[in-house]
Amino acid sequence: MEFLERSAEIADPLVPYLDVDRSQPRHECWVTGHMVAGLDGTAAINGRVGALSTAPDQALFRRMRQIADVVMVGAETVRREGYAPIRLDEDAQAQRRARGQSATPPVAVVSRSLNLDWSGRVFADAPADARTLIITCETADPSRLAAAEQAATVIIAGHDSVEPAAAMRALADLGHGTILCEGGPRWLGELVAADRLDELCLSVSPLMGGDPLPVSIAPPGAGLAQFELKSTMIEDHTLFLRYEAATSDDSHA
Numbered sequence: 001m002e003f004l005e006r007s008a009e010i011a012d013p014l015v016p017y018l019d020v021d022r023s024q025p026r027h028e029c030w031v032t033g034h035m036v037a038g039l040d041g042t043a044a045i046n047g048r049v050g051a052l053s054t055a056p057d058q059a060l061f062r063r064m065r066q067i068a069d070v071v072m073v074g075a076e077t078v079r080r081e082g083y084a085p086i087r088l089d090e091d092a093q094a095q096r097r098a099r100g101q102s103a104t105p106p107v108a109v110v111s112r113s114l115n116l117d118w119s120g121r122v123f124a125d126a127p128a129d130a131r132t133l134i135i136t137c138e139t140a141d142p143s144r145l146a147a148a149e150q151a152a153t154v155i156i157a158g159h160d161s162v163e164p165a166a167a168m169r170a171l172a173d174l175g176h177g178t179i180l181c182e183g184g185p186r187w188l189g190e191l192v193a194a195d196r197l198d199e200l201c202l203s204v205s206p207l208m209g210g211d212p213l214p215v216s217i218a219p220p221g222a223g224l225a226q227f228e229l230k231s232t233m234i235e236d237h238t239l240f241l242r243y244e245a246a247t248s249d250d251s252h253a
């Protein structure tokens with residue numbers, strides 16, 4: 001065991017995340033999860049994430065979207081958090097354009113029910129080069145599917161539910177190599193169970209007492225997934241942990 005001690009100040013906390021080589025995913029594309037938890041593991045306070053996220057976490061959360069070809073999120077998080085199209089500062093947009101990406105990444109919403117407000121900002125205000133995507137399944141309600149097609153670009157990935165592997169294949173086929181998943185816990189748990197989470201950026205907020213909702217909810221029958229700690233940062237009392245899916249069998253030894 002070793003102490004992790006506070007050391008030199010990091011000039012720009014995004015740089016360690018920008019420097020990660022995500023060009024060799026284990027599967028269809030590289031999937032990064034970005035979540036915040038309380039000390040008791042809670043993922044929300046009164047159904048929202050805002051009060052859980054400290055100022056440095058909020059700043060990093062917004063900027064992390066720069067790494068993404070697509071920002072993917074479960075429908076319940078969109079309903080509760082009132083998602084809007086992704087915004088980035090001018091520098092970040094210019095860097096993305098220089099790399100051949102859209103100035104901002106599109107949002108991809110995962111939903112079986114398609115019970116979504118199609119006039120909401122995430123659909124109505126999306127720029128033409130980053131139209132919002134809906135990832136759904138074959139058994140989705142046809143009239144809601146027709147409404148979804150008016151408001152977004154629809155991807156069908158699975159029969160009764162969205163299958164993570166099929167969804168990632170479809171995104172990869174559209175040229176999206178790096179997917180940033182912002183939750184929520186149910187959709188993240190499905191990705192983990194399907195071995196589709198390559199990286200987890202987890203902020204630990206210095207509080208307890210939120211909702212009894214962990215950052216990832218494993219579907220029934222899911223096995224354990226092992227990760228390796230790659231970096232740690234701290235600002236004030238918020239801890240920033242970066243893990244990658246374990247590549248060796250002895251990561252839990």
Ligand SMILES: NC(=O)c1ccc[n+]([C@@H]2O[C@H](COP(=O)([O-])OP(=O)(O)OC[C@H]3O[C@@H](n4cnc5c(N)ncnc54)[C@H](OP(=O)(O)O)[C@@H]3O)[C@@H](O)[C@H]2O)c1
Binds near residue numbers: 042078
């Ligand atoms: N701490 C954090 O970093 C963080 C991050 C995000 C969210 N949150 C919090 O988490 C809560 C919401 O999380 P949640 O776990 O309840 O919801 P979620 O994962 O955001 O969304 C769940 C919904 O996604 C769709 N979905 C998930 N898996 C699917 C599949 N395989 N096929 C088809 N659709 C699928 C379904 O949508 P339909 O119901 O439309 O079919 C399902 O109801 C909120 O309180 C939010 O504030 C916290």
